[in-house]
Amino acid sequence: RNNNGEFYRTNETEKFITNFNLMRWCWITQKEWENYQKAITIIVDDREKSWLHIEDYFTQNNIPYVRQRLKSGDYTFKAVNEKIDYNFTKDIVVERKNSVSELASCFGQSRTRFESEFQRLKDNNTEVFMVIENDKYDDIIYGNYRSNIVPNSVEASLLSWMMRYDIKVVFCNKRNSGHVIHNILKYYLREFIKNTEKSNDNDKKWNTAWNMFW
Helix, strand or coil: CCCCCCCCCCHHHHHHHHHHHHHCCCCCCHHHHHHHHHCEEEEEECCCCCCHHHHHHHHHCCCCEEEECCCCCCEEEEEECCCCEEECCCCEEEEEECCHHHHHHHCCCCHHHHHHHHHHHHHCCCEEEEEEECCCHHHHHCCCCCCCCCHHHHHHHHHHHHHHCCEEEEEECHHHHHHHHHHHHHHHHHHHHHHHHHHHHHHHHHHHHHHHHC
């Protein structure tokens, strides 16, 4: 306040605000991030079939996993260490399709069931990733799959569902599926921590700013 009791900004106040805005984006150290990665245990739906190649990848790379019944999706994770103890089952799921042929089947007789599941996930604000093995997007365009559903219908359904239910689709070679699934979950955790740390840091800075001004 000045001598008349009016509020005003000094040069020091302006400098604080500038520095505060620059510091809003915070992060953790590399060592802390490595510890968080070690906290990950991947949860695999106990109905998942033909996933030996993924299990082998987890085993060979010392990635912990457990099998249990999931309400949705094939893969998710939990993270437990001295700084975090959280199950991400309701936050993110990975749905795996072993080919475009299996994907096309979702748009046939199973369409209603799958669409209801994706709608429920969207209603719950769950992030959904779909990993499609072995094939490429081109295989949809040129009809290189086993199904009576024409390519235009498969492509239209896939793109519509991606936009309608916010599904992120990743095509990959089967031998890389374990790597892709692990990285999806790992980097989801990183963004979760980043946003949590940023929120906590901003709360502290806002309290400092509030006390400084008032």
